[in-house]
Each structure stands twice: as structure tokens, then as C-alpha cells.
Amino acid sequence: MSDAGTTTVTRAEYCVVACAEAWRGAGEVLASPMGTVPTAGARLARLTFSPGLLLTDGEALLMADVPAVGARAEVVEGWLPYRQHLALVASGRRHVMMGASQIDRWGNQNISCIGDWARPERQLLGVRGAPVNTLNNPTSYWVPRHSPRVFVERVDMVCGVGYDRAAAAGPSATRYHRVPEVISDLGVFDFETPDHAMRLRSVHPGVTVEQVVAATGFPLVVPDEVPFTRDPTAEELRLIREVVDPAGARDREVRS
Template identity: 75%
Template sequence: MTTTVSAATRAEYCVIACADAWRDNGEVLASPMGMIPSIGARLAKRTFSPDLLLTDGEAMIVGLDGEPEGWLPYRRHLAMVTGGRRHVMMGASQIDRFGNQNISCIGDWQQPARQLLGVRGAPVNTLNNPVSYWVPKHSTRVFVEKVDMISGVGYDSAAAAGPSATRYHRIPRVVSNLGVFDFATPDRAMRLASVHPGATVDQVQEATGFALARPDDVPGTREPTPEELRLIREVIDPKGLRDREVPS
């Protein structure tokens, strides 16, 4: 009997795009922040990146079923952070063309119009290990020409700070509900790498507050395999929480 797999939803394409951020990473600590990045990290570990380490967000290494498999003391965690052995996927209230990220405030930081999370660990994360970003609602309010305050360090800011800032600094990708972005350009400006099915290049550009670099022919985000869809739907997220973050 042949089982028919229904077409992937927008949320599932986002999961796939997030999972691919950890492809070929080897034995590194995956630190996803958000529902879809978390599903993506678990999918990556179950398929093409089996050496990934996942944690409970506190002090334990967890397995595929979420059960503790080991202890990760804080000192060891920091050693992985400062040695480039962790790959974080963070959120962004603002992100600009060179990958500077803001989660601190909107407006002048001396008298902001809106107070957000604060800088938190963003500077340490971005300077000491690879950091990707997840944006569930792509808009010109998030993708801005210049962030109001730098929390996570972008390519231009790292270069200006010198070699000590660029040793481990890397932004592999940005994933939004419209497409996938990277910085594979000569000046490290953000590039549109792929668009999700149902979105267009013009739609992505219109929702972005700066001119995106892009190839002449922008590809679509890769299709999930039937096995990946089965894992997402039946094993990792059977309750469909992904669709709450990115509705179909």
C-alpha cells in the first residue's frame, strides 16, 4: 500500500530551511530559539546532522526523545560558546543588510520608543560562534536599513572591530516566513538565497527595507523529503505547533 504525502505547508518549508542551517555542522551545540528552529534542529539531528548536541536549555544534553543523556556544566557550555563550537539560531526585532541584529529597543537607546529584551547574550554569541536568525513575520519593520541598536554583531561591525571580532564570527543564514537569506556577497550584504513556495521575489523585496542582493534566477526553497515530512508531522511535532508560528 502506498501512502500519499500531502504537500508541505509554509511552516514546514520554514522548518526545512532552519534545519539546513545545521547541515554538516558536526559535533556542535545547537541552540535554537523559537518553535520552528527547535523543530528544525531536532529534524537535522534525526537526519543529516546526527552529531548535533541538543540541550534542555539549562544543564542537560538531551536525546531525540527529549530525555537527558548527559550533563553540560556551565563552565563547559561557556567553553563551547567561546570556542566556536555552538551554532545559535536567534530571533531578531530588527536586522539590517549586513546582519546586525537588534533585540534591545526601538528608537534612540537613550530614550527609546519601545523597550525590548535587552542586549542579553547577543554580542558574545555573534562574536564567538556561528549565529543564524529566524524571523516569523517578514516586514520592513524587521528588515531595516540600519538597526536602532546593535545587539548581535553583523559583518560590517565585526570587520570594523578587527581580527579578534572576526575569528569565529559567522552568520550562516537568515530564515523568514518568506524565504532564506545569506551573506554570500563580496561586501557581505544580505542576499536572497531562495523563496518559499507561494512567495515571490518582488513580495520579499517589498517587505524588506533595503535592496537585497540576489542572483538573476532566485531558486525556490528546497522541497522536504517524504521522510522529513513524516518525521515533522508524526514524530517531532504531531500537535502541529509549527502552524501557530507560521499559519498556512
């Protein structure tokens, strides 16, 4: 935990703010968060610095209001059937924040299996929409438990396409490919380096650079000065606690 002003801010709340920042200035695009903390982050962004952000109920409706995590929308502004959802993906008017069972230094993501895909040790979700997401619209990642088992030298199967594989595939793959951020319970990462290798952008208060490096299974790009993830404002903290997630679901996803 850390003190922002006179109020103690939890690690989960820093993660919510970091996720919200991924949609800063996004304009009228569809936010597709996967996980409690990213969902809270998208709703916080909509209520503050990204009022044009489109939010869905996760099924087929666009929400005009911003209900608490786990609650149903009371005001609906549009219908979003599957075919229209795919049109938003293909046109790049969507920023998804997916999970990652494994992710490597170039942003390749795996949610399908652990071990050889022909005979995996663990069967996971499957590829799902990860390839289409990463080649058509911005795709960020949320990892609630940062460890060398997740941040790996080489993913066992590529689901979400990273910068090295997109480059190898050529212009048809790189044209709309962008992995803006990876956010974990330890810090925020991006790929703003000459070769698009993962860089540590900030650590959450209470976390050291050494902790992050030790919990990562490949060499991170670490700047000489690594800032802390920004503090929430008093209004953002009120919105998180009273409006977006009054039940405290965020604390079940991220340990303080």
C-alpha cells in the same frame, strides 16, 4: 501551501526544513535554537543528516533522544552547566539560531529596544548574549514575520554584530565571526557576496521575489535566478508531523 509529491506542504514545514539545513554537516556542535520552528529544525537535522548534533533541553541537560517540541527528554547523555555552556560558546562549538526584532543588510541584529536607546519607544529583551554569540560562534537568525519593520536600513541598537561592524573592529572581531543564514517566513538569506551584503538565496514556494523585496527595508542582493526552498522528503515530512511536532506548534508560529 505547496504540493511536494502528493502531500500538501505548509509554509511552516518549509521553514522547518530551511532551519534544519542551517545545521547540515555541522558535526558535533551544540545547536541552540530559539523559537518553535528553529527547535523543530534542529531536531529534524539530528534525526536525519546531522546525527552528531548536540541538543539541549534549554536548561542544563544534553538530550540523547529527540523528544517532540514541548516534551521532556527521556534519555539524557550529559550535564551542561552554565560554565560549560560558555566554554562551548568561546570555543566555537555551538551554532545558535536567534530571533531578531530588527536586522540590517550587514547582519547587525537588535533585540534590545526600538528607538533611541537613551529613551526608547519600546523596551525589548535586552542585549543578552548576542555580542558574544556573534563574535565566537556561528549565529543564524529566524524571523517568523518578515516585514520592513524587522528588515531595516539601520538597526536602532546593535546587539548581534554584523559583518560591517566586525570588519571595523578588526581581526579580533572577525576571527570567528560568521552569520551563515537568515531564515524568515518568506525565504532564506545569506551574506555570500563580495561585501557581505544580505542576499536572497531562496524563496519558499508560494512566495515571489517581488513580495520579498517589498517586505524588506533595504536593497537586497537578488540573483538573476532565485530558486525555491527545497521540498521536504517524504521521511522528513513524516518526522515533522509525527515525531518532532505532532501537536502542530509550528503552524502557530508561521501562518500558511
